[in-house]
Amino acid sequence: GENVEQHPSTLSVQEGDSAVIKCTYSDSASNYFPWYKQELGKRPQLIIDIRSNVGEKKDQRIAVTLNKTAKHFSLHITETQPEDSAVYFCAASKDSGYALNFGKGTSLLVTP
Amino acid sequence: EAGVAQSPRYKIIEKRQSVAFWCNPISGHATLYWYQQILGQGPKLLIQFQNNGVVDDSQLPKDRFSAERLKGVDSTLKIQPAKLEDSAVYLCASSRSGVGELFFGEGSRLTVL
Numbered sequence: 001g002e003n004v005e006q007h008p009s010t011l012s013v014q015e016g017d018s019a020v021i022k023c024t025y026s027d028s029a030s031n032y033f034p035w036y037k038q039e040l041g042k043r044p045q046l047i048i049d050i051r052s053n054v055g056e057k058k059d060q061r062i063a064v065t066l067n068k069t070a071k072h073f074s075l076h077i078t079e080t081q082p083e084d085s086a087v088y089f090c091a092a093s094k095d096s097g098y099a100l101n102f103g104k105g106t107s108l109l110v111t112p
Numbered sequence: 113e114a115g116v117a118q119s120p121r122y123k124i125i126e127k128r129q130s131v132a133f134w135c136n137p138i139s140g141h142a143t144l145y146w147y148q149q150i151l152g153q154g155p156k157l158l159i160q161f162q163n164n165g166v167v168d169d170s171q172l173p174k175d176r177f178s179a180e181r182l183k184g185v186d187s188t189l190k191i192q193p194a195k196l197e198d199s200a201v202y203l204c205a206s207s208r209s210g211v212g213e214l215f216f217g218e219g220s221r222l223t224v225l
Contacts, residue, residue, distance in 0.1 A: 001169070006154075034213070043203070043204055043216040044155065089154050099145055100214060102154035 002027040006103030021088035030092040118215035130192035137206030147203040
């Protein structure tokens with residue numbers, strides 16, 4: 001089955017700096033790559049996603065890039081704020097109807 | 113629209129006891145998932161339903177875990193007998209026919225002593 005690796009497991013940045021989280025996947029048939037944010041004690045919530053026919057997608061301070069050849073994708077957060085502190089999970093799946101396989105998560109801490 | 117509802121939010125049991133969790137997905141969402149999230153790890157799929165049929169239960173420990181979605185709406189996940197390693201948050205999620213965004217419930221936190 002699909003294996004999603006995520007790095008780093010923890011990341012600490014100063015407010016205003018950028019943060020980058022990287023994921024690799026094993027199944028070349030995967031074509032949907034979402035990112036979820038989970039605040040302490042809360043449910044995971046989708047923050048951005050990308051499909052394999054797109055190389056990059058941006059939404060305000062958040063961007064995701066995809067390299068299908070290398071089978072890796074990354075989350076970029078610019079101008080980080082303390083409220084960005086949370087655990088971020090990448091995930092991958094094949095076509096519609098298949099469940100998401102999640103990475104182990106990255107705990108991001110943004111210090112003022 | 114109302115979100116995914118789960119209950120109970122917290123449950124503490126002794127090992128070898130049984131427990132059941134309930135989930136009501138967002139209205140109109142045909143696909144329902146149960147994920148297990150152990151502390152410090154990402155959610156791991158246990159079972160996926162499309163309406164009332166099972167799509168994927170390859171990672172469900174069938175000797176102790178069972179799940180059903182009888183009328184294609186709400187679902188129940190049961191563990192019997194529980195083991196210490198079952199301590200986790202059990203997340204229910206739903207989506208429109210397995211496409212795109214998963215909407216998660218608040219989760220049911222299980223502690224097995």
